[in-house]
Amino acid sequence: MIIEQHYDEEVLIGLLEEADHDSHVPGCETCAGTLESLRDLTGALRDNSVWDERQLSETPAPKTTNMLRAFAERTKAEDAAAAAIVPRLIAAPAMIEVHPEWRTAGVVRKLLGVVDEKNFSEPKVAADLAALAVEVAESIEPGLYPFDTIMKLRATAWRERAYATYYIGSFPESLVALEEADGRLSLCSVSEYEQARTVLVRALLYREIDRLDEASTLARRAKSVFRAYGDRRRAAMADSVEAMLLLRLRRFAEALPIELSLAGDSSLDQEMRANAFLDSGRCYKELGLLSQAKSAYLEAIRSYEALGLSARRAIARWGLARVFFVEGHYEPALTILQELRSEFGELGMAQDVALSALDVADVLLALGRPAEIADLCRASIAYFGKVGLAYSESAMTALAFLRESAERSRVTPSTVESVRTHFELLPKQPNLLFAFPA
Amino acid sequence: MSDPSTLEVNPVVPDSAMESSVLTQTPDVGMLYEQYRELLLHVACRKFRVPDSDAENLMQEVFLAYMQTEAKVENTKAWLVAAMCNASRHYWRTQARTESLPDDIHDHSDPVSHGLADRFAVMLTLRQALKYLQPRCRETLYLHYFEGRSAVDVARELDTTNRYAEKLIHNCLKRVREIYFSITSVRRPS
Numbered sequence: 001m002i003i004e005q006h007y008d009e010e011v012l013i014g015l016l017e018e019a020d021h022d023s024h025v026p027g028c029e030t031c032a033g034t035l036e037s038l039r040d041l042t043g044a045l046r047d048n049s050v051w052d053e054r055q056l057s058e059t060p061a062p063k064t065t066n067m068l069r070a071f072a073e074r075t076k077a078e079d080a081a082a083a084a085i086v087p088r089l090i091a092a093p094a095m096i097e098v099h100p101e102w103r104t105a106g107v108v109r110k111l112l113g114v115v116d117e118k119n120f121s122e123p124k125v126a127a128d129l130a131a132l133a134v135e136v137a138e139s140i141e142p143g144l145y146p147f148d149t150i151m152k153l154r155a156t157a158w159r160e161r162a163y164a165t166y167y168i169g170s171f172p173e174s175l176v177a178l179e180e181a182d183g184r185l186s187l188c189s190v191s192e193y194e195q196a197r198t199v200l201v202r203a204l205l206y207r208e209i210d211r212l213d214e215a216s217t218l219a220r221r222a223k224s225v226f227r228a229y230g231d232r233r234r235a236a237m238a239d240s241v242e243a244m245l246l247l248r249l250r251r252f253a254e255a256l257p258i259e260l261s262l263a264g265d266s267s268l269d270q271e272m273r274a275n276a277f278l279d280s281g282r283c284y285k286e287l288g289l290l291s292q293a294k295s296a297y298l299e300a301i302r303s304y305e306a307l308g309l310s311a312r313r314a315i316a317r318w319g320l321a322r323v324f325f326v327e328g329h330y331e332p333a334l335t336i337l338q339e340l341r342s343e344f345g346e347l348g349m350a351q352d353v354a355l356s357a358l359d360v361a362d363v364l365l366a367l368g369r370p371a372e373i374a375d376l377c378r379a380s381i382a383y384f385g386k387v388g389l390a391y392s393e394s395a396m397t398a399l400a401f402l403r404e405s406a407e408r409s410r411v412t413p414s415t416v417e418s419v420r421t422h423f424e425l426l427p428k429q430p431n432l433l434f435a436f437p438a
Numbered sequence: 439m440s441d442p443s444t445l446e447v448n449p450v451v452p453d454s455a456m457e458s459s460v461l462t463q464t465p466d467v468g469m470l471y472e473q474y475r476e477l478l479l480h481v482a483c484r485k486f487r488v489p490d491s492d493a494e495n496l497m498q499e500v501f502l503a504y505m506q507t508e509a510k511v512e513n514t515k516a517w518l519v520a521a522m523c524n525a526s527r528h529y530w531r532t533q534a535r536t537e538s539l540p541d542d543i544h545d546h547s548d549p550v551s552h553g554l555a556d557r558f559a560v561m562l563t564l565r566q567a568l569k570y571l572q573p574r575c576r577e578t579l580y581l582h583y584f585e586g587r588s589a590v591d592v593a594r595e596l597d598t599t600n601r602y603a604e605k606l607i608h609n610c611l612k613r614v615r616e617i618y619f620s621i622t623s624v625r626r627p628s
Contacts, residue, residue, distance in 0.1 A: 014608075038611070040557075041560075041564065042583055043557075044557070044561045044564045045579055045583035046583050047561055050561050051584055054483060054490070056476075056479045056480070060472045064471060064501075065468040066468075067498060068498070069467060148499060149502060152506055189525055189532075190502075190524050190525045192521070193521065228516070230516025230517055230555070231511070233512065
């Protein structure tokens, strides 16, 4: 019978400063644990606060307790009142002028709640409501609330405005809103956490305006604060933003470990993990690890399916189709891409209808069936004619060029690529004219 | 076939919906205040040397900030301790305009380091444990760990042999650890 032997406390204390030279401790969980606990204790003994002789009052101050309870009650009451006001205010924003009593923190909070709901379904509406929230917050009589409270309320409204305008691509407005939020938070005595939230939005914005290095620094700074505040979810969001920046910089080997860590973190919600699987798939693919890429995409597809996020599921399937294409498995790639075209059409994702059609064109070229590209273009032209987007005409011109090239048997991968480049720019520059390749 | 940016999925950053706010999570903020008051006072007064008379006001600011954060707070203790560090540093930044800072302001913990709340909790408990030690034991630990004196130095200070000073350091550490665990009721690793 083998009896496991451990060091006693005396020996471990002796090892406090030289455990690296010991052969037993690193492999023994029990001894390593005790040593770690001794290290924590001796570390604390080196701290001045442990030896501070000052006696502090042990009795909670009733004044503080009462003040905090009163604040909580007032907030709840304000929120309850705001629930009836906000729908009326949204229906007729000008009513704020005739109802000065509606200028409360509760109304601002409720408005911001609606902004949050609309950010992804009706982003323009969200931006307008965020502007209304800013207007109400800024018009509240400052003396009605503690100084930090009113400043943070205004800063929150500005930050939500910044995110909403960022989301709809109004980057200069978003930048202004971030400055306003930061200005108010800098006046507060306890605002580090809220500042980190603003920093994260700024990182997203900087990514869009190609200030990538600054964005990366900001994301790391925000993450560090979130971790200190025990906010794992936001720390993971900051990680995710940093990984996205690395993807944008095509630094896939650096992005992959971050994505895998997020994907494997069971404390995060399923959506965040699914996003991380999706991005891991992209990293694997770019690094030539195609088998792992497929597994990651399949995991993302499964998760999105479980969550009922059909648009995201479609994007994950798109990634999978691209891996099949790179592997030379053109038939399964074609099947998925053709399904995706109709799915994107049903979801109203016009740009993706076009881009997935261009991927189909690539596959048809690889399969030696270029003639079918003309029919594909006709269907896409009809789609853009029907949806009537701001950039429909430009889109149809580019697709018509591809169709004509196909009809003349002059389509090459670079022809498809030139049309793809045009489609990638169109949502940001709807008036962009298609430049016919020389 | 190159990957367009459309394959990127943005992390969902904003969530200001009040449904998940602290106010709906916490039934009674007064109880929270009573629960964490001692720890937060320890952080402000003993770690950051904020005068007692001002620490209570800082704590009010911290709890107001806590109630106002509309985000879901995952770890209340960590949040409050980190915010107390933030408030204490802000306090000294403001005071620096009218008076000099404490000499050891740079020794103060970096609030972004991880597990800060737990470390402060360890210190608070350890402080209690030290009160139960014999004065000679306390002095030994103070000289060796806080002042960083060697066993030889400790022996000289306590007027004893080097060998006995070493033994004293070990025994006192073991003793304070025992008391620490008896206070926290944390089971000692065997």
